[in-house]
Amino acid sequence: MSHEDIISKLHPLERKVLPLLEQGISFDTLLAKATSMKEIELMRALQWLENKKVIDLKVDIKEVVDLDENGKNYLAEGLPERRLLSQVKKNTKVADIDITKDELSAALGILRKKAAITIEKKSEGLFLSITPAGEKSLQKESLEESFLKKLPIELKDLKDEDKFALESLKQRKRIIKTDIRKIRTIFLTSVGKEIVLKDLKKVSSSIDRLDPAMLQTSSWKNKSFRKFDVSINVPKIIAGRRQPYLEFLNDIKRKLVGLGFKEMTGPLIESEFYNFDVLFQPQNHPARTWTDTYHLKYPTHGILPDKKIVNAVKSAHENGGSTGSTGWHYNWNPEIAKQLMPRAHGTALSGRQMAKGIKIPAKYFGIARCYRPDVLDATHLIEFNQMEGFVADDTINFKTLLGMLKQFAIEIAGATEVRFYPDYYPFTEPSVQISAKHPKLGWIELGGAGIFRPELTEALGIKVPVMAWGLGIDRLAMFKLGINDIRYLFSSDLKWLREVKLV
């Protein structure tokens, strides 16, 4: 590109900056000189000039320790331990000391470590007494205090005693922070050196911006437009978008509707009746215990449905009802069934739907928010979505169950191969677990399925076989969204949400 070419493409901001440039000038100095420009404008102009190879922007990174919010206050009014200690005499009642609760516990810990105070617990509360060591420490400035006065300071300039103070202050809430600061210096390139000498005004008579007045008066005719550098980077736009995991789920919902499934929904708080009893899961089943499921402190009990259903479920559990099953041989307790809990699994939805009554043939699916006592980490969620469903028809058998699962694996998970494993669920027999071979992920456990036990379906008045399925789609979602941390499905990271690739 010739110099003229470059000059013709210069943006008004670039034109403003160019005359101010000197070899090796720092960004801050330049900003002070460019009085009519905002910082962001200056930055953009420099970046464009760099793109045009007129200047080199050199960036040095400095790590600087500075005061954080609490640190600023403490510098003015003193660290909590000093303020506390200065109020302690002999047998000073803690309640009488002027200090906030948060500061108190931190300060007590520090002073006790330094043996600056003794603590006594009496019936009227805690009492503090200052020790000789405490008296002494009041007289002199601590390492932490002298360190705070030095801030801001560059990390590489820290002395040993500073490092000690830094470590101890880092443990405490918002006293100090480490900032990364960029120091920018501008150097003119050989092209730049020549261009700054040229008269920029001479070539700046072209039209910079087409405005409505020009169009009304046709004054644009016979004039030229300033050339733009179309290869330039522009600032990102912030737009509103849908949540990517919900979009993934929508995609799967569409596929299931396409396969003829109707959506079912249900409440987040369920009775044990729908969570377990309707599903023929005995009341002493290990999965119903306190450690495996949440229980409620309030409200504790709900109301059971229609007596007819309740009695049918009761006899299915106790003696198999009219199915020819032996049942589980125990006294079914309606009080246990009334207990409330957050929905434990998606099958509760299927139980509810079947209890409501269905028309054969029936195909249903649901995406159910479920809850299990777990900690939140990269592989566990405290609540999660399960995708569940069932098909009721007289033609259902184990072969068609496998057929449906294979169809799911191919259509929904994009699998190329499937394998089936015998499995156990209290509410299905026969039961199967399906693994699917995904072209990129390899073999993944896709879900569990089976034919609902007759004790379950017949108690709800359903006379045909019902096949039930549940798909674990979160791994697939994670793969599609390119994440390794499952928490991102419920992401609280705005930057990620704004920038993640759509699925």
Next chain:
Amino acid sequence: MPKLDISYKDLKQLFGRDISIRELEEESLLFIKGEFDGIDNDTLKVDCKETNRPDLWSTEGIARQLKGNHGIEKGIPQFKLKPSGIKVKVEKGMEKIRPYIVAAVARDIKITEDLLIQMIQLQEKVCLTYGRKRREAAIGIYDLDKLSPPIFYKAVAPDGIKFIPLESDKLMTPREILQRHPKGIEYSHLLESFQKYPIVMDSKNEVASMPPVINSDYTGKVTDKTKNLFIEVTGLDKGVVMTALNVVVAALSDRGAKLESVEIDYPDARVISPNFTPKKAKISISYINKISGLNLKNSEIKILLEKARYNVKITNNIVELEYPSYRQDIMHPVDIVEDIIIAYGYNSIEPIIPEISTVGDLDEFEVFAEKVRNLLPGVGAQELLNFTLTNKDMLFKKMNLEESEIVEIANPVSALWSSLRNWNIPSLLEFFTKNVSQEYPQQIYEVGDSVIIDQKAETHTKTIKRLAWAEINADTNYTKARQVLDYVLRSLGISDYTVEDAEHNSFISGRVGCVLIKGRKVAYIGEIHPQVLDNFNLKMPVSAFELNLTDLYEILE
């Protein structure tokens, strides 16, 4: 799901043939619903999914099942049993504490390391899973030669006897054991409510155990010097204790022990245990083929059932079956059908896509909610998905509100997630807190569920779907929130709504409104109170609204 450690060498020995790890993983373990979890030296890790068949939870049981499936043996497994002449006398009153006991003798046993490991593992898994953490079945195994029969099963007062329990060297009373011994503390809840505790002792008053808590150190320790074993199971259901005993002694028999039965004398009944009398069942060929879809011939069904270790007789398309007494999982013919399909091999089946013609559809309310969701990106808002679990602090204290009734978890894992949210704006403010360093303006929304108390409802709660919208920015204000809400309502065809002055402590007084449609309150809208912003550590103004979509949908209907 019992996770088992199996010695590969031991398994091959009991199975009677060589078998590769690959064959086990891909085929054989499927017969026991086992998932291969890896191998460490000689130890195979197997996760047995079958929680109702304790007979599969040992190397012996797995080998026994596989011998059938691989055609090494067929039909019901055989166990030899002769009477020991030993009696267990059950005292009156036990029926109110821990009613049932069964027992057996295993003689001439060679205690090897493999046997000991498997015996202990099986005992643990049976008591934990099948015995519901010992409540319904607790197993005691003793050195028979240290006991002087007859054996007594009786109740004693908490301080009525002393013995040295396992893992201790002190004489302790039952009360002391429940208070101080680690096992006593762990299982004390199973006995606490009783006046007297169960004890198994011999005719010389030597204590064998205090079920279901602990054995005595003297009789209840099995070492490589032990030759003859006495095994008892106590519990609450006679079927469950017998199954547990049958499972344990069958495994010992597979290792060459000579089994002998014991007579249990209840005050009003007599039981001989163990009981290997086969159980019987009937199933029709047509039912098998209806559920399996496999169209099997009678002869094929016979072979498959024999592989699954049943004795089979087919007459007039009715299958008469005998199966081992330790199988308590067979409740209905469908359980037998599954055994047939497993023996056939799940992966040998050609899947058929069902041809059932139905019209699919989304839930109507979900469709409505989805319409709302799709509106908000148009105003530049980012959609969120938040957890519904939160805590009272977040919902009330930080929001400047008095506490009201909400759903609370009785056994939260963390205090942070101890309640279900009853509105959604707190989740949005929490989100802002986590993103203070991101670029502004930040405009976010969520259409999500919350739960309120509703005493009239079947679950005493009502799940409410709400749209919450919020913007944090230096110049956000009531007008912005109102514009967005107006856009949403107009897009849904609602123009006749009114906004009235409202009192709501989460918002700035005088800048909060309540939105009414046909006289019903459907939303709150306003500028968030600076105290609330401070509580969330936010240094910039926020405007927000929350619209009840559940009610709105009802109104529009």
